[in-house]
Amino acid sequence: MSQKVRELYEQFPYPLRDPGQEKDRLLMPPIDTLSRVNHYCFGGTKEFDAKFRALVAGGGTGDSLIWLAEQLGGVGGSVTYLEPSTASTRVARARAEARGLSNIEYVNQTISEFTKSKPDLFDYINCAGVLHHLEDPEEGLRDLTSVLKADGAMGIMVYGEHGRLAVTEWRKMIAPLLDGKDLLQQLAMTRTLLSALPEDNMLLKMGGGAGFIKGLLENDPEIVDLLLHPVECAYDVHGVYDFASSADLHVAAFTGFFGFGGTGKAHYKIDNLVRDPALLRELAAKPLRDQQAFCERFSGAMPLHAFYLTREDKGQAAEMLPDAELAPYFFVSPSETFFDDLVALSGQPVLIEDGTGNAVDLTGGPDLARLLAVFDGKNTVAELVAILRDEILDTQPIDMNSIAINTLGAVWALFHKFDWMLASRPDGWQKTDGERTLRVRKV
Ligand SMILES: C[S@@+](CC[C@H](N)C(=O)[O-])C[C@H]1O[C@@H](n2cnc3c(N)ncnc32)[C@H](O)[C@@H]1O
Numbered sequence: 001m002s003q004k005v006r007e008l009y010e011q012f013p014y015p016l017r018d019p020g021q022e023k024d025r026l027l028m029p030p031i032d033t034l035s036r037v038n039h040y041c042f043g044g045t046k047e048f049d050a051k052f053r054a055l056v057a058g059g060g061t062g063d064s065l066i067w068l069a070e071q072l073g074g075v076g077g078s079v080t081y082l083e084p085s086t087a088s089t090r091v092a093r094a095r096a097e098a099r100g101l102s103n104i105e106y107v108n109q110t111i112s113e114f115t116k117s118k119p120d121l122f123d124y125i126n127c128a129g130v131l132h133h134l135e136d137p138e139e140g141l142r143d144l145t146s147v148l149k150a151d152g153a154m155g156i157m158v159y160g161e162h163g164r165l166a167v168t169e170w171r172k173m174i175a176p177l178l179d180g181k182d183l184l185q186q187l188a189m190t191r192t193l194l195s196a197l198p199e200d201n202m203l204l205k206m207g208g209g210a211g212f213i214k215g216l217l218e219n220d221p222e223i224v225d226l227l228l229h230p231v232e233c234a235y236d237v238h239g240v241y242d243f244a245s246s247a248d249l250h251v252a253a254f255t256g257f258f259g260f261g262g263t264g265k266a267h268y269k270i271d272n273l274v275r276d277p278a279l280l281r282e283l284a285a286k287p288l289r290d291q292q293a294f295c296e297r298f299s300g301a302m303p304l305h306a307f308y309l310t311r312e313d314k315g316q317a318a319e320m321l322p323d324a325e326l327a328p329y330f331f332v333s334p335s336e337t338f339f340d341d342l343v344a345l346s347g348q349p350v351l352i353e354d355g356t357g358n359a360v361d362l363t364g365g366p367d368l369a370r371l372l373a374v375f376d377g378k379n380t381v382a383e384l385v386a387i388l389r390d391e392i393l394d395t396q397p398i399d400m401n402s403i404a405i406n407t408l409g410a411v412w413a414l415f416h417k418f419d420w421m422l423a424s425r426p427d428g429w430q431k432t433d434g435e436r437t438l439r440v441r442k443v
Contacts, residue, residue: 001084001110004230005133009060009085011183012221014129017061019094028434030256030264031155031306032064032126034071035331035422035431040253040308040318041124041153044326044424050076055122057111057144058130059083062092063258064155068126069101071431080105080122082114115143123149128157128257128306129225132233141247145311154249154309157257159234162296163303166202168234170227178228186228187220194223206303237268237293240305250313254292257306264306266358266418267299268292288316319416321409322381322423328412329377331422332436341440342369349443354436358418361443367392371411375421377430384408 030036038046046052052072056065059081069079081104083089089106096104107114111127111134125144134140137158144154161168174193178186194213197204204213216223235243244251256264266272270283270291283291296302322328332354335341342350345364353359362368374387388404415421420438424430 012224013088014221016221022098039422052077053122054079055125057127064126078103082107121149125154132158138246145247157306160302161234161236166206249309252308252310254307324382326423327426328423332420332433334438339369351441
């Protein structure tokens, strides 16, 4: 770890967090939500129990630490928090203490020091916003892999090369002005520039307007981390795949990240971005990573990549209809009136929304309500096929089995698109999203 990076995080623990706020709210970084980790990394079959060991590498002021320790507390699982900055550790520890969390081990070391100490292996490793600040990110990833169990998984976030162009350009612009200034002087200069941006400035556009810059000006650690970091690199989609391969790992899925939507994976799907059928067919024939790479540059909206890594290549398995013995469940819970609303809007176009801008359109009615109600987290895929075939679709005069499977596949695709549904064993980990609720709206 370079001395400059070490000093930066001693001076500006990141992200800016006030332990006093723990009594008011729990931050839940979507990448570390165990229902997601289970679905995307463990095929829905993981037992989260007292043996489960998580590592948060470069834990900063503790967002992932707190969320993982909260989820694992009830089952006796533990979290190791690895962080070289003592100032950041003080904040993370105060947050954990404010919540009464005791399933945490604190380690004041770098990734390289810790992994050389041959700790017991981990089931899940979070490393978000850290590897791109290492002198040798590939070595960092290999080090982390050396402490991952054979069937373990990682949740990684690195900067996105394309969506971050505005930052790259800004850094080129100020580079000649940084020489001879210490970090505080650099910060003061940056604040002056940010306070009076020309209206076509790329940073303004990247952040979506003046609110973003106002937020930055109230958050010095964010300015330093975003615009004044002494060591950083960024990855495009192909870079992410190559990065994973460099440690003999595979990309199990892209996912969302704090501040960029809990369901960021939808941004990587061509059918969410391209409407033209001929073009869509042409793109769909390309390898998955080419499709995702297309999305990155077509949408232009990926300042970072958050993704899961596993040792085994799972391909797109988590996107497909789950295995017969798994039970799909509503990860985002339907509102209290969801099913009644669907029945009431019979034959009418409806939008199903999760309150964060994600929506799918369907036609309301009792059949749809009945169809969705069987996804109760207990019925397995095999049972769902039988229910659809024998009880719901049995008025159709054709091969019921294939219709049932196709219907199930279509419902799954629609409701999995924004992680509204995930799958696990019927008696497995099925904790729902604490933030979103599914509602029905008449169009
Ligand atoms: C941008 S912050 C991210 C914090 C946290 N992971 C998050 O997502 O909120 C980067 C953190 O990585 C830590 N870090 C930097 N180099 C490291 C290394 N070689 N080993 C472990 N941690 C490191 C820094 O001290 C800092 O707290």
